[in-house]
Amino acid sequence: MYCRLDRADAAARAAMRLAQPNFFLTFDRLGIDPFTQRFAITLIAEGTVRGTGGIRLTGDDCATTVPGLYAAGDAATRELICGGFTGGGSHNAAWAISSGGWAGQAAARHARSHSGGARIRRTVPVGGAGLRPTGTPGPADGFREVVAAVQGEVLPYRKNYLRHGDGLAASLRALDDTWHRLRATLYAGDGDAVRARQAAAMVAHARWMYTAALARTETRGMAKRLDFPAQDPGQHHRIVTGGLDRVWTRPEPLTTAPREVA
Amino acid sequence: MIELVSAERCIACDKCVKVCPTNVFDRGPDGVPLLSRREDCQTCFQCEANCPVDALFVAPVTHPLPDDRAVRDERHLDRTGLLGSYRRHIGWGHGRTPGALRAVGPRLPAPDGRPPAPPITS
Known part of the structure; x- marks a missing residue:
């Protein structure tokens, strides 16, 4: 399937270049003018990047159900801001920046709340899958x-x-x-x-x-x-x-x- | 996918090593990054955007290109203006205007309450 952005007038073309330099990067490097030349398009799975859902948040500080774990950006659910659909670039970018700030503040607050400092706690490794196999380990790759x-x-x-x-x-x-x-x-x-x-x-x-x-x-x-x-x-x-x-x-x-x- | 790391331009600042979301680079013995896990490159251009001396070039395809391609020819990329072109377009780097300041974003409603034109966004 091929596409051509032939309905954009000169003003729209200039605005699009300023608003979306990332989009034009690929065309410029391939030597294609997307406003006058046809280009092939396909679907690509972006995982959760343009999706919705993610790690469930339990508070306004981006806390999760794991004490001390705070989630932000694409890792955290965006259903809270855009429901069952992706927010698109602007919502997602705003979410990345704001949730990152909130989660970072909360994580710092959590670390400070440990008397004697977070670094001298006794920690116990708990990770299983990929780290501690229950049977005979397979090849390293x-x-x-x-x-x-x-x-x-x-x-x-x-x-x-x-x-x-x-x-x-x-x-x-x-x-x-x-x-x-x-x-x-x-x-x-x-x-x-x-x-x-x-x-x-x-x-x-x-x-x-x-x-x-x-x-x-x-x-x-x-x-x-x-x-x-x-x-x-x-x-x-x-x-x-x-x-x-x-x-x-x-x-x-x-x-x-x-x-x-x- | 990442195609070029210019040892001549590289200042061994490690920014690309740190910024890569898929850990493609390792710092080499002379400080110049090695493409240790090139197959993990997702063509996100972040390394290129963050390189202060335009020593990196990411080709706009998601698979490695044959060795003889122009995307590994530093002088060709420099001459054609492709090397560093992403950083130039997004306005990153000393003395440049960040692209975010020049972007055409959503307009606020007019004082008379007329709705604004729809923004050009994704």
Whole structure:
């Protein structure tokens, strides 16, 4: 599919260049004038960057359900500012800056609240997946296989964009297998500990994503189901998900939901 | 994807090493960053935007290009104005006007209450 921005007049062209230098960067480097020349377009999965949802916030200071952990930006849920749809660049940028400020202040306050200082606390390592396998550790580059397995279930449009209950369930079975395998074997040693942990987090995230998608048997906002194309007024709520070895979901009522009109 | 790290221009400030969200670089023995995990590059251009001496070039494609391509030819990139062009466009760097100040954003409603023109944004 090809595109050309041929309806922008001279003033709009100049304004667009000033407002979105990032957009024109690619065209300038490829030697394409997007206002006069056709360019190929495609869909690309940006994960949660242009999505909604994220780590659940429990307070105005961006606190989470984990004491001392504060979430900001794309990692934190943006449902609070834009509901079931992405906010786009402006909302998301404003959210990144403001939530980062609030979360940072709260984290500093939390660190200061420890008598004797946060640095001299006794800490206990608790991370499991990717760090402390329950069985015989696999190869040090096992994270590559894990990442490829997640990508195989979340990148194809027919699985993640054209969502259907059957496909979601099949992907979830594959991801569950990957999770249980990595729990037993994924270990990368000190050098690539972060990459192994990231790979484990991708699997956990994908399982939360598809479990929540299966729990929403309707189409609402960015959550679309081919097998449930209509919006169901009975599901006007958020879905909270979590869990590692066993993933769970539960509906969370909206505190600001408009009253039902008879 | 990151294509060029100019050892000649690099001042070993480590900014790219620190700013890369996917940890592509390691500081080399002489301070010049090494592309240790190039396949993790997401083509976000952050390293290039933060390089104070325009020593980096990110090609606008998400896969590595063949070795003989012009994107690794520093003199060609310099001559054609491509090297450092992102920083120039966003107005980052000493003596420049930040792009955020020049951007056309949403206008406030007029005093007579007429709605403003829709903003050009994404």
